[in-house]
Amino acid sequence: MESAEYYQEQLKKQEKLASLGLLSAGIAHEVQNPLNFVINFSKTSQKLLRDISEIIDDNKDKLSKEDLEDLDLASEDLHQNMEKIISHAERAVNIVRDILLMSRGKENEFLPTDVCRVVKEYVWLSYHSMRANFKNFNISIKEQYQAGAPLMKVIPQDLSRAVLNVMNNACYAVWQKQQSVQDDYKPEISVSVNFTDSQIIIKIADNGEGMSDEVKQKLYENFFTTKPAGQGTGLGMAITRDIIENKHGGKISFTSELGKGTEFKFEVPIKK
Ligand SMILES: Nc1ncnc2c1ncn2[C@@H]1O[C@H](COP(=O)(O)OP(=O)(O)OP(=O)(O)O)[C@@H](O)[C@H]1O
Numbered sequence: 001m002e003s004a005e006y007y008q009e010q011l012k013k014q015e016k017l018a019s020l021g022l023l024s025a026g027i028a029h030e031v032q033n034p035l036n037f038v039i040n041f042s043k044t045s046q047k048l049l050r051d052i053s054e055i056i057d058d059n060k061d062k063l064s065k066e067d068l069e070d071l072d073l074a075s076e077d078l079h080q081n082m083e084k085i086i087s088h089a090e091r092a093v094n095i096v097r098d099i100l101l102m103s104r105g106k107e108n109e110f111l112p113t114d115v116c117r118v119v120k121e122y123v124w125l126s127y128h129s130m131r132a133n134f135k136n137f138n139i140s141i142k143e144q145y146q147a148g149a150p151l152m153k154v155i156p157q158d159l160s161r162a163v164l165n166v167m168n169n170a171c172y173a174v175w176q177k178q179q180s181v182q183d184d185y186k187p188e189i190s191v192s193v194n195f196t197d198s199q200i201i202i203k204i205a206d207n208g209e210g211m212s213d214e215v216k217q218k219l220y221e222n223f224f225t226t227k228p229a230g231q232g233t234g235l236g237m238a239i240t241r242d243i244i245e246n247k248h249g250g251k252i253s254f255t256s257e258l259g260k261g262t263e264f265k266f267e268v269p270i271k272k
């Protein structure tokens, strides 16, 4: 049994996370401006490059074959680099916009949200933070998002938190399994978001270590964890259930088989 000080410590950690949210909103805001510069200057450079290519084209006959080839190769590379700079910067702008959206909402505020994009963003956020923290962490992620969904009213910062919690657990489960089995194991996580007339259905499935009956029973208890100290507080699933069931009036369920894997499902009613 853990001591009262231990619980105090864990609660403090949660509070720190909340102020981290404010901090990241501030940073996101500051990052937006330089990113816009990157995009605008890249687009201008792209146009200049096209002009230069045209001039070269017009003066083909004045250049040696070799020079012409070198110029063609270089301008092709430059074109591609510019495309990449723009597309990556636009991706960063989207992430920043999401962070701002998450933190702008007042507590418990339902906001029209692109659910697929939020899920995708946090799935990859989790993946990258796992990669930063665990050596040799490499998994394949399969994604399926139902296209053409309108914005849906959810509490974005809470829904993203729920996705992050379940995704972190899934990553950890496949990583754990990878440590204990032979080479031919291919860690995999499948994520899907679908919509019916009345519900958003989010599924996150892993082929990790799965759960024993005891773990299944205690899964949602506060501070229940099987992870070593410092790697889990045991609050993730308790918070997630609260978010899905109490805050969104939805349902969370799972199936899990020891040694095979686990699938979590969120069913969230669509608010009109
Ligand atoms: N996908 C999963 N596969 C296997 N076990 C899982 C999975 N998800 C949760 N568990 C088990 O449930 C326990 C509780 O999960 P929970 O997310 O609440 O806490 P935690 O991950 O240990 O800590 P944290 O508070 O950092 O999330 C985990 O320690 C793990 O044993």
Ligand SMILES: [Mg+2]
Pocket (backbone or CB within 6 Å): 165, 168, 169, 232, 236, 237
């Ligand atoms: Mg967890």
